[in-house]
Amino acid sequence: MAYATDEILQTLRTAREGSGLSQRDLSARIGVPQSHISKIESGGTDLRLSSLVELARALDHEVVLVPRKLLPAVEAIVRNASSALSDDARLRSSVLNRAQAAVTRLNRLHQDAPGLDRLNQAFRELSNFQLGNSELEVIRRVTDRLMKLPMNRNALPVIQSASNQLRELRNRIAHAVPEAPRPAYALDEEDEDA
Amino acid sequence: MAYATDEILQTLRTAREGSGLSQRDLSARIGVPQSHISKIESGGTDLRLSSLVELARALDHEVVLVPRKLLPAVEAIVRNASSALSDDARLRSSVLNRAQAAVTRLNRLHQDAPGLDRLNQAFRELSNFQLGNSELEVIRRVTDRLMKLPMNRNALPVIQSASNQLRELRNRIAHAVPEAPRPAYALDEEDEDA
DNA sequence: GGCCCTGATATGTTATAATAGATCATTAGG
DNA sequence: CCTAATGATCTATTATAACATATCAGGGCC
Numbered sequence: 001m002a003y004a005t006d007e008i009l010q011t012l013r014t015a016r017e018g019s020g021l022s023q024r025d026l027s028a029r030i031g032v033p034q035s036h037i038s039k040i041e042s043g044g045t046d047l048r049l050s051s052l053v054e055l056a057r058a059l060d061h062e063v064v065l066v067p068r069k070l071l072p073a074v075e076a077i078v079r080n081a082s083s084a085l086s087d088d089a090r091l092r093s094s095v096l097n098r099a100q101a102a103v104t105r106l107n108r109l110h111q112d113a114p115g116l117d118r119l120n121q122a123f124r125e126l127s128n129f130q131l132g133n134s135e136l137e138v139i140r141r142v143t144d145r146l147m148k149l150p151m152n153r154n155a156l157p158v159i160q161s162a163s164n165q166l167r168e169l170r171n172r173i174a175h176a177v178p179e180a181p182r183p184a185y186a187l188d189e190e191d192e193d194a
Numbered sequence: 195m196a197y198a199t200d201e202i203l204q205t206l207r208t209a210r211e212g213s214g215l216s217q218r219d220l221s222a223r224i225g226v227p228q229s230h231i232s233k234i235e236s237g238g239t240d241l242r243l244s245s246l247v248e249l250a251r252a253l254d255h256e257v258v259l260v261p262r263k264l265l266p267a268v269e270a271i272v273r274n275a276s277s278a279l280s281d282d283a284r285l286r287s288s289v290l291n292r293a294q295a296a297v298t299r300l301n302r303l304h305q306d307a308p309g310l311d312r313l314n315q316a317f318r319e320l321s322n323f324q325l326g327n328s329e330l331e332v333i334r335r336v337t338d339r340l341m342k343l344p345m346n347r348n349a350l351p352v353i354q355s356a357s358n359q360l361r362e363l364r365n366r367i368a369h370a371v372p373e374a375p376r377p378a379y380a381l382d383e384e385d386e387d388a
Numbered sequence: 389g390g391c392c393c394t395g396a397t398a399t400g401t402t403a404t405a406a407t408a409g410a411t412c413a414t415t416a417g418g
Numbered sequence: 419c420c421t422a423a424t425g426a427t428c429t430a431t432t433a434t435a436a437c438a439t440a441t442c443a444g445g446g447c448c
Contacts, residue, residue: 011259047243
């Protein structure tokens with residue numbers, strides 16, 4: 001039987017990939033070198049417990065000790081939910097891919113539009129956030145408007161409005177991020193408006 | 195909010211105590227110094243993952259990563275089962291306490307009986323083992339016979355038989371102990387008949 | 389072909405887990 | 419009072435995680 005540590009590390013990698021994060025994204029988020037994340041996920045190091053907890057939490061997981069007798073029941077719950085979660089992940093993917101296409105088209109057709117830089121930045125950051133259904137709905141509405149954009153100057157206020165909506169959404173989510181406990185490696189205090 | 199690591203370490207201590215093991219018992223079982231177990235349980239060290247897995251397994255637990263959304267469901271399963279587990283623990287305690295009383299009485303009334311030393315040793319070791327319901331039933335039957343023991347020489351074959359049954363049970367359980375994976379610290383290969 | 393992004397690997401330094409062993413303070417039982 | 423068992427604390431040594439930084443190889447896209 002495979003060591004449980006291999007399964008745990010595989011779960012970490014799957015959760016990271018499922019969140020659409022690269023190792024560098026996760027590194028930026030929690031302040032651990034990308035090379036170290038690679039080593040961890042590949043089993044090249046025997047992780048400290050506090051580091052495991054920090055990584056797990058960054059990926060919306062918790063470390064739990066479960067009586068062996070209950071392992072089948074717990075695994076069943078996790079399995080059922082991860083098919084639901086992959087539905088969520090698929091929805092997220094779908095919305096973000098369509099939004100990406102709209103943003104790409106926007107940049108091609110209106111490359112000099114005011115507010116475009118800010119819209120690009122807000123969108124890039126939103127792509128790295130955990131997004132609930134209400135946030136995805138906001139992005140979907142913005143995408144719809146960008147898809148219907150006219151070619152003429154009437155587009156400019158729509159672009160401006162889209163930029164504002166995405167930035168408001170980005171700021172709302174960024175401000176909601178809770179402060180994590182400091183483990184073996186600590187999150188640097190971020191100045192998010194910098 | 196308490197750090198997850200504190201909860202995990204508390205779960206380890208509770209599981210050890212629930213198994214009726216002292217830190218020295220656990221130390222002997224998994225080959226880690228008792229002082230280190232004390233430090234771990236008290237939060238004085240940031241445990242390696244492989245060490246956590248080894249400790250958890252020695253106490254019939256597994257380390258699992260659970261999506262945060264599912265934590266309430268998983269905690270509910272564990273909570274419900276731990277009241278069942280404490281029923282098990284109570285049954286175990288009850289059977290072992292009564293057997294202990296029978297063995298104590300036996301040692302007082304028949305201190306020179308052949309086989310008594312072996313019975314004492316088998317019983318002491320059995321007290322440190324994980325015991326299922328069938329094992330507890332064997333111990334209960336032996337206890338019943340010891341409780342009904344006559345004062346005269348007719349007791350001797352019953353004592354001998356009880357000694358044999360407990361030693362058979364002890365050997366059966368000792369031989370069933372599975373080999374564990376070798377973590378940061380490895381179980382020494384034990385010569386159990388030594 | 390060049391650029392960008394990704395995960396993996398390498399080197400060097402520092403802090404600490406793991407180990408061994410001893411000892412202490414407390415509690416319970418005879 | 420003495421003994422035994424327990425969990426906690428201490429000292430010294432060794433192996434390695436964590437971190438910083440650089441670099442590599444592969445794949446995708448233009």
